[in-house]
Amino acid sequence: DAKTTQPPSMDCAEGRAANLPCNHSTISGNEYVYWYRQIHSQGPQYIIHGLKNNETNEMASLIITEDRKSSTLILPHATLRDTAVYYCIVRVFGRWNYQLIWGAGTKLIIKP
Amino acid sequence: GAVVSQHPSRVICKSGTSVKIECRSLDFQATTMFWYRQFPKQSLMLMATSNEGSKATYEQGVEKDKFLINHASLTLSTLTVTSAHPEDSSFYICSADIPWTSGDTTDTQYFGPGTRLTVL
Numbered sequence: 715d716a717k718t719t720q721p722p723s724m725d726c727a728e729g730r731a732a733n734l735p736c737n738h739s740t741i742s743g744n745e746y747v748y749w750y751r752q753i754h755s756q757g758p759q760y761i762i763h764g765l766k767n768n769e770t771n772e773m774a775s776l777i778i779t780e781d782r783k784s785s786t787l788i789l790p791h792a793t794l795r796d797t798a799v800y801y802c803i804v805r806v807f808g809r810w811n812y813q814l815i816w817g818a819g820t821k822l823i824i825k826p
Numbered sequence: 827g828a829v830v831s832q833h834p835s836r837v838i839c840k841s842g843t844s845v846k847i848e849c850r851s852l853d854f855q856a857t858t859m860f861w862y863r864q865f866p867k868q869s870l871m872l873m874a875t876s877n878e879g880s881k882a883t884y885e886q887g888v889e890k891d892k893f894l895i896n897h898a899s900l901t902l903s904t905l906t907v908t909s910a911h912p913e914d915s916s917f918y919i920c921s922a923d924i925p926w927t928s929g930d931t932t933d934t935q936y937f938g939p940g941t942r943l944t945v946l
Contacts, residue, residue: 716869748934750937755917755940755942756939756940757830757832757919757921757937757938757939757940758870758919758921758937759937760934760935760936760937763934801869805933808872808885809883809885809886811858811875811883812933813860813872813875814872814935815872816869816870816871816872817869818869819869
């Protein structure tokens with residue numbers, strides 16, 4: 715089962731910052747948080763990941779709370795192309811190796 | 827980011843036939859590749875983990891004799907759906923893992939564009 719919960723959908727105005735929340739209250743100390751997005755009928759695209767420090771790259775910023783029980787993905791200036799399903803994932807050790815266990819994600823719709 | 831390709835992007839086949847899907851890492855070597863399946867309006871489900879030069883490890887409920895996985899080189903893994911049936915129609919996606927020794931903070935999976943399989 716997924717270790718994350720996300721709102722099923724969100725809207726954001728084009729040009730504004732999109733803030734996508736994620737709860738992972740059962741995360742363990744060595745488990746990373748990953749964010750991917752999936753545009754309809756395409757493979758998921760890696761966005762960012764982190765352990766406990768805030769992270770930033772050319773696509774987004776990841777803010778992880780101090781207790782690590784939740785995080786927020788920030789798309790600083792959303793465009794129409796950012797419309798997608800965004801998945802927050804905790805990387806866990808499965809039966810044989812590290813795995814990404816996918817939840818339902820948040821459908822983000824960017825409106826003009 | 828790293829590039830992963832899949833071929834074919836779309837395939838339609840008759841019930842009872844076998845279909846092979848290729849997954850390639852184009853600009854890096856991947857010791858580990860993953861195969862997922864995604865049904866409409868659902869999330870990704872991990873089917874198996876493929877390690878170069880060894881047998882794939884399958885998740886519970888996935889038939890290893892039906893979904894044959896071969897990872898013959900550091901850049902290629904193949905998934906063969908044998909004796910396909912309409913219920914096997916799905917979106918199949920592979921990913922390749924860049925291990926932390928490549929300079930990243932930890933392993934990161936990069937995904938292919940997916941293969942849409944329709945079994946008639």
